Amino acid sequence: xxxxxxxxxxxxxxxxxxxxxxxxxxxxxxxxxxxxxxxxxxxxxxxxxxxxxxxxxxxxxxxxxxxxxxxxxxxxxxxxxxxxxxxxxxxxxxxxxxxxxxxxxxxxxxxxxxxxxxxxxxxxxxxxxxxxxxxxxxxxxxxxxxxxxxxxxxxxxxxxxxxxxxxxxxxxxxxxxxxxxxxxxxxxxxxxxxxxxxxxxxxxxxxxxxxxxxxxxxxxxxxxxxxxxxxxxxxxxxxxxxxxxxxxxxxxxxxxxxxxxxxxxxxxxxxxxxxxxxxxxxxxxxxxxxxxxxxxxxxxxxxxxxxxxxxxxxxxxxxxxxxxxxxxxxxxxxxxx
Amino acid sequence: xxxxxxxxxxxxxxxxxxxxxxxxxxxxxxxxxxxxxxxxxxxxxxxxxxxxxxxxxxxxxxxxxxxxxxxxxxxxxxxxxxxxxxxxxxxxxxxxxxxxxxxxxxxxxxxxxxxxxxxxxxxxxxxxxxxxxxxxxxxxxxxxxxxxxxxxxxxxxxxxxxxxxxxxxxxxxxxxxxxxxxxxxxxxxxxxxxxxxxxxxxxxxxxxxxxxxxxxxxxxxxxxxxxxxxxxxxxxxxxxxxxxxxxxxxxxxxxxxxxxxxxxxxxxxxxxxxxxxxxxxxxxxxxxxxxxxxxxxxxxxxxxxxxxxxxxxxxxxxxxxxxxxxxxxxxxxxxxx
DNA sequence: TCAATAAGAGAAAACGTTTTCTCAGCCGAA
DNA sequence: TTCGGCTGAGAAAACGTTTTCTCTTATTGA
Numbered sequence: 001x002x003x004x005x006x007x008x009x010x011x012x013x014x015x016x017x018x019x020x021x022x023x024x025x026x027x028x029x030x031x032x033x034x035x036x037x038x039x040x041x042x043x044x045x046x047x048x049x050x051x052x053x054x055x056x057x058x059x060x061x062x063x064x065x066x067x068x069x070x071x072x073x074x075x076x077x078x079x080x081x082x083x084x085x086x087x088x089x090x091x092x093x094x095x096x097x098x099x100x101x102x103x104x105x106x107x108x109x110x111x112x113x114x115x116x117x118x119x120x121x122x123x124x125x126x127x128x129x130x131x132x133x134x135x136x137x138x139x140x141x142x143x144x145x146x147x148x149x150x151x152x153x154x155x156x157x158x159x160x161x162x163x164x165x166x167x168x169x170x171x172x173x174x175x176x177x178x179x180x181x182x183x184x185x186x187x188x189x190x191x192x193x194x195x196x197x198x199x200x201x202x203x204x205x206x207x208x209x210x211x212x213x214x215x216x217x218x219x220x221x222x223x224x225x226x227x228x229x230x231x232x233x234x235x236x237x238x239x240x241x242x243x244x245x246x247x248x249x250x251x252x253x254x255x256x257x258x259x260x261x262x263x264x265x266x267x268x269x270x271x272x273x274x275x276x277x278x279x280x281x282x283x284x285x286x287x288x289x290x291x292x293x294x295x296x297x298x299x300x301x302x303x304x305x306x307x308x309x310x311x312x313x314x315x316x317x318x319x320x321x322x323x324x325x326x327x328x329x330x331x332x333x334x335x336x337x
Numbered sequence: 338x339x340x341x342x343x344x345x346x347x348x349x350x351x352x353x354x355x356x357x358x359x360x361x362x363x364x365x366x367x368x369x370x371x372x373x374x375x376x377x378x379x380x381x382x383x384x385x386x387x388x389x390x391x392x393x394x395x396x397x398x399x400x401x402x403x404x405x406x407x408x409x410x411x412x413x414x415x416x417x418x419x420x421x422x423x424x425x426x427x428x429x430x431x432x433x434x435x436x437x438x439x440x441x442x443x444x445x446x447x448x449x450x451x452x453x454x455x456x457x458x459x460x461x462x463x464x465x466x467x468x469x470x471x472x473x474x475x476x477x478x479x480x481x482x483x484x485x486x487x488x489x490x491x492x493x494x495x496x497x498x499x500x501x502x503x504x505x506x507x508x509x510x511x512x513x514x515x516x517x518x519x520x521x522x523x524x525x526x527x528x529x530x531x532x533x534x535x536x537x538x539x540x541x542x543x544x545x546x547x548x549x550x551x552x553x554x555x556x557x558x559x560x561x562x563x564x565x566x567x568x569x570x571x572x573x574x575x576x577x578x579x580x581x582x583x584x585x586x587x588x589x590x591x592x593x594x595x596x597x598x599x600x601x602x603x604x605x606x607x608x609x610x611x612x613x614x615x616x617x618x619x620x621x622x623x624x625x626x627x628x629x630x631x632x633x634x635x636x637x638x639x640x641x642x643x644x645x646x647x648x649x650x651x652x653x654x655x656x657x658x659x660x661x662x663x664x665x666x667x668x669x670x671x672x673x674x
Numbered sequence: 675t676c677a678a679t680a681a682g683a684g685a686a687a688a689c690g691t692t693t694t695c696t697c698a699g700c701c702g703a704a
Numbered sequence: 705t706t707c708g709g710c711t712g713a714g715a716a717a718a719c720g721t722t723t724t725c726t727c728t729t730a731t732t733g734a
Binding site: 011054055 | 691
Binding site: 346347348358359362363366368369390391392393394395396397398399 | 719720721722723724
């Protein structure tokens with residue numbers, strides 16, 4: 001059995017206007033030849049009966065669905081939502097909609113979703129994850145549609161978009177230095193995370209070879225622990241701490257406060273991620289690095305569009321700059337002078 | 338100019354098999370009459386050449402796109418993502434995909450997205466927001482497709498799904514009581530939020546007419562402040578606190594600890610929302626109420642499917658039960674005995 | 675052996691568009 | 705008057721499916 005639409009079609013418009021469907025189509029698309037009079041009459045009739053062209057029919061004809069898929073295994077949406085927001089913003093005025101597919105590290109589920117998207121003729125797929133150094137549990141190479149990796153590992157020769165961790169680290173360091181801090185320490189997550197490593201390397205390159213880096217976990221608890229370790233030990237104590245993420249930074253700030261140290265007067269702290277919910281609720285609120293994921297999403301959207309429309313895009317890894325978000329945990333930049 | 342597909346179509350299969358497209362269609366769909374031999378041969382050829390039917394063409398024919406739209410103004414994704422996850426889970430094995438549209442309280446943007454979804458012939462729309470007592474900035478009544486409201490205000494006669502705030506409150510209260518607490522206080526967000534009010538009313542109904550309720554903000558800072566107010570004042574001090582959300586609860590727990598009060602030994606605390614990132618990082622980790630948004634999403638998905646397929650669904654407000662998530666902030670339930 | 679029935683498979687229409695092709699009418703020029 | 709060119713508009717094909725209808729061939733029963 002075949003469904004029947006109750007929506008108004010171009011045939012209804014044609015009937016109402018007393019012309020053929022071809023004339024209606026040409027009138028509405030400002031193509032073909034006809035008197036301005038005819039065109040205007042048809043247009044007004046079309047809006048009068050509330051005609052909106054069926055995108056499915058167009059898609060079938062143009063082999064272009066004006067739809068892209070966003071594949072993610074980031075259940076929390078820590079990265080996905082800002083990204084999604086940027087993608088959507090870049091594409092909405094092109095009339096492109098976004099399928100969001102949450103695959104929970106499940107290869108089977110991933111395949112189902114990818115197949116469904118392909119069946120629905122998406123113009124492209126954006127793959128994203130929660131780690132820059134892991135790929136989704138599904139092979140996206142050799143698909144009949146373009147793929148862009150955003151904040152996820154990608155295959156050889158593909159387009160990969162990511163935040164510039166090293167530049168972000170440098171931003172944090174120069175902020176700390178501009179407030180007069182000289183004894184800097186970096187407290188971050190596991191060494192096994194590429195972004196932790198990248199930031200740590202940038203930290204050591206910039207601060208000096210024996211600059212102290214503490215690898216641990218991405219948790220508040222680790223922030224607490226590392227402060228205990230740093231301040232219970234003998235020797236020089238840091239006056240500026242760059243944290244690998246905002247949760248660690250929160251733990252650090254809380255631990256410092258509990259020890260009677262003032263933030264930012266005694267120790268300045270800079271976080272990473274600008275996760276509002278953490279950064280803004282910390283007292284004092286965190287100065288932190290924002291990866292501009294929304295902008296990353298916007299560029300991912302534009303890129304997939306370029307690829308879908310056959311415009312050339314240079315493959316390879318593209319690092320987008322981070323920016324500094326100033327709150328209170330690092331003082332004002334003239335404070336040190 | 339009309340696009341040309343490079344994908345393999347049913348015509349290619351027909352050519353490869355030396356039969357007509359109708360026969361191929363019937364073979365693959367297990368309809369029509371033909372020898373089992375023919376059917377099997379066609380099926381194996383189809384998989385051999387990697388044929389996958391174009392969902393657009395089917396949709397056009399059946400007037401059914403196997404696509405639903407999720408409209409949200411919850412930018413943070415505090416509610417949207419669990420909901421999305423549930424919806425997706427409920428629909429994925431029906432072959433239904435989800436368009437996620439983030440509209441930032443912008444009526445124009447909302448209209449654009451809704452129009453785009455209608456043009457793409459979505460089978461239904463699920464509307465969700467960040468408050469149960471606010472509706473999205475777009476009128477979804479009278480659309481040619483079914484609409485389900487999930488965690489959002491809906492129009493008269495529509496299907497509205499929400500969490501049972503009163504039942505959630507009762508869950509928290511009975512937990513506090515079962516650990517032996519008798520002097521209960523409720524600290525929550527602004528009175529202007531329907532869910533704050535609903536929980537507060539349930540609290541007072543259950544605990545007693547002069548049970549203390551403190552309305553404020555949904556922030557940690559408010560949690561701190563209210564503890565200061567409660568414990569600096571004369572008179573009876575609470576030994577059990579039910580908080581309106583996890584952020585308040587975190588503020589409360591931190592403030593109690595700073596005062597030298599032990600949680601849960603001296604004061605037991607129950608939160609609301611089960612927002613992992615807050616609840617799990619609090620020390621002690623929060624016992625809290627989970628609104629089961631994923632389940633809510635699952636039901637929303639199934640409901641929109643029912644409506645899309647013409648099955649009857651009773652309109653009106655449907656409240657789904659919350660559940661208790663036990664961590665450490667409320668002790669164990671036999672502790673009070 | 676013949677007719678009635680069933681089986682197997684193809685042709686064509688339909689879904690709602692857009693575009694190319696065709697055609698009728700009209701005007702001006704030779 | 706006749707022919708070439710232009711203008712306005714419709715017919716038809718195409719996109720990739722599914723389904724109904726029709727037709728040919730084979731099988732069965734008398």
